[in-house]
Amino acid sequence: MDRNSNAYTFLFAIxxxxxxxxxxxxxxxxxxxxxxxxxxxxxxxxxxxxxGIETSRDSAQVxxxxxxxxxxxxxxxxxxxxxxxxxxxxxxxxxxxxxxxxAFPLYVANVEGSKYYIVPLRGxxxxxxxxGYIALKDDVNTIKGAVFDHKGETPGLGxxxxxxxxxxxxxxxxxxxxxxxxIGVSVAKGYQGGDxxxxxxxxxxxxxxxxxxxxxxxxxxxxxxxxxxxEKNTNIKVAMK
Amino acid sequence: MSKExxxxxxxxxxxxxxxxxxxxxxxxxxxxxxxxxxxxNPITVQVLGICSALAITVQLKPAIVMSLAVMAVxxxxxMIISLLRNSIPxxxxxxxxxxxxxxxxxxxxxxxxxxxxxxxxxxxxxxxxIITNCIVMGRLEAFALGNGVYKSFLDGIGNAAGYAFILxxxxxxxxxxxxxxxxxxxxxxxxxxxFGYSNxxxxxxxxxxxxxxxxxxWVQRSRNRALIxxx
Numbered sequence: 001m002d003r004n005s006n007a008y009t010f011l012f013a014i015x016x017x018x019x020x021x022x023x024x025x026x027x028x029x030x031x032x033x034x035x036x037x038x039x040x041x042x043x044x045x046x047x048x049x050x051x052g053i054e055t056s057r058d059s060a061q062v063x064x065x066x067x068x069x070x071x072x073x074x075x076x077x078x079x080x081x082x083x084x085x086x087x088x089x090x091x092x093x094x095x096x097x098x099x100x101x102x103a104f105p106l107y108v109a110n111v112e113g114s115k116y117y118i119v120p121l122r123g124x125x126x127x128x129x130x131x132g133y134i135a136l137k138d139d140v141n142t143i144k145g146a147v148f149d150h151k152g153e154t155p156g157l158g159x160x161x162x163x164x165x166x167x168x169x170x171x172x173x174x175x176x177x178x179x180x181x182x183i184g185v186s187v188a189k190g191y192q193g194g195d196x197x198x199x200x201x202x203x204x205x206x207x208x209x210x211x212x213x214x215x216x217x218x219x220x221x222x223x224x225x226x227x228x229x230x231e232k233n234t235n236i237k238v239a240m241k
Numbered sequence: 242m243s244k245e246x247x248x249x250x251x252x253x254x255x256x257x258x259x260x261x262x263x264x265x266x267x268x269x270x271x272x273x274x275x276x277x278x279x280x281x282n283p284i285t286v287q288v289l290g291i292c293s294a295l296a297i298t299v300q301l302k303p304a305i306v307m308s309l310a311v312m313a314v315x316x317x318x319x320m321i322i323s324l325l326r327n328s329i330p331x332x333x334x335x336x337x338x339x340x341x342x343x344x345x346x347x348x349x350x351x352x353x354x355x356x357x358x359x360x361x362x363x364x365x366x367x368x369x370x371i372i373t374n375c376i377v378m379g380r381l382e383a384f385a386l387g388n389g390v391y392k393s394f395l396d397g398i399g400n401a402a403g404y405a406f407i408l409x410x411x412x413x414x415x416x417x418x419x420x421x422x423x424x425x426x427x428x429x430x431x432x433x434x435x436f437g438y439s440n441x442x443x444x445x446x447x448x449x450x451x452x453x454x455x456x457x458x459w460v461q462r463s464r465n466r467a468l469i470x471x472x
Contacts, residue, residue: 003328003330003331004330004331004332008330009330009332009333012328012329012330012333012337013333013336013337016337016340017340020340020341020344023344023348024344024347024348027347027348027351027352028351031351031352031354031355034355034356035351035354035355035358038354038355038358042358057358154299155297155299155300155303156299156300156416156419156420156445157299157445206442207442207445207446
């Protein structure tokens with residue numbers, strides 16, 4: 001057959017696309033379980049990381065079952081949704097739904113007698129989505145720990161939010177100000193506060209202003225969704241005065 | 242050469258595309274590997290693949306992983322295109338190359354995600370960008386379409402190595418001068434900082450990658466004057 005004829009060109013293109021498409025479909029389906037397992041275990045690893053339990057991905061499942069004592073999905077007014085599996089909730093999809101249909105997962109951890117509330121975060125960085133988890137102590141004011149991750153922030157700049165030294169800055173910070181108003185924690189440029197844990201601010205990463213603003217926004221926006229639940233079910237009143 | 246070739250000889254000719262019977266790593270084949278490292282470097286001489294050289298050279302580790310991923314994609318895409326070189330219709334050859342490269346890149350990405358999850362997170366969006374790396378398409382078009390499978394394989398490895406060499410060199414200087422670290426570990430001692438040394442934040446931004454590549458080109462051309470074009 002003439003290699004430059006139209007018929008040959010069409011046949012070649014169709015055959016190539018069919019071969020490539022089936023090869024990729026086969027690879028994607030056969031690798032899917034292994035990929036899903038990685039994602040699930042990483043999520044558990046991140047949740048545990050906020051309450052100070054650093055673990056490898058392999059042992060994440062066991063420790064998760066040991067320390068996470070409760071998981072609930074909450075509606076916007078703070079009532080638990082019994083029919084929703086909190087761990088399976090995808091915040092990315094939830095945030096696109098109408099407000100009254102949204103479900104927000106809350107994890108309750110019990111580590112050696114201390115109770116922590118772990119809230120998943122999701123927001124926008126400079127290039128793409130950023131997300132994370134933040135753990136609050138029993139007073140629902142002091143931060144026990146935070147974990148951040150990102151899809152495509154600049155390596156060496158915005159991508160540094162995943163590093164331990166940045167996460168450490170959030171520990172012991174308060175989300176309410178002295179008068180009981182909800183503030184969150186702002187990632188502040190030109191921060192002069194040193195180790196002050198009562199000013200609702202931490203030092204930003206130079207060169208990563210927009211990623212830092214994204215972290216600020218996602219902490220206050222996501223935590224706001226949980227305030228109705230915290231008001232009814234915890235001793236948050238102390239922080240709110 | 243006699244016209245009566247047996248099946249085996251025909252296959253060898255198809256795979257190697259050469260009349261000379263030379264060793265697996267004969268002089269010519271060695272040149273395919275070594276040329277792109279020096280006088281025919283894809284980045285500094287052909288000025289291809291600059292975009293990714295700017296994007297992922299902030300730290301050494303991602304630069305090395307990226308180099309390995311590019312090497313795998315280049316070696317296999319060169320081999321596949323070379324195998325198909327006598328059947329690809331010339332009018333759609335660019336699209337065929339693109340489909341093969343894109344398929345390989347997706348495959349690499351999927352395999353990394355399943356079996357090397359941490360590496361895949363490290364590379365994040367940059368794996369997808371291999372598709373747009375001009376070196377890959379450039380070698381397919383310039384070499385694999387006209388050469389045997391084994392030579393194309395060597396050419397892919399050689400060019401990817403030339404790309405890797407520059408990438409790692411640039412990443413070394415950017416991480417060292419920009420963050421005072423190598424592979425994420427502090428290498429510039431604290432006493433330097435006490436004497437007033439400070440990291441150059443500009444090194445972390447893309448413009449300094451371009452300038453670093455420029456300096457490498459400058460050094461290379463002053464050592465080998467044959468590379469300088471005449472106006």
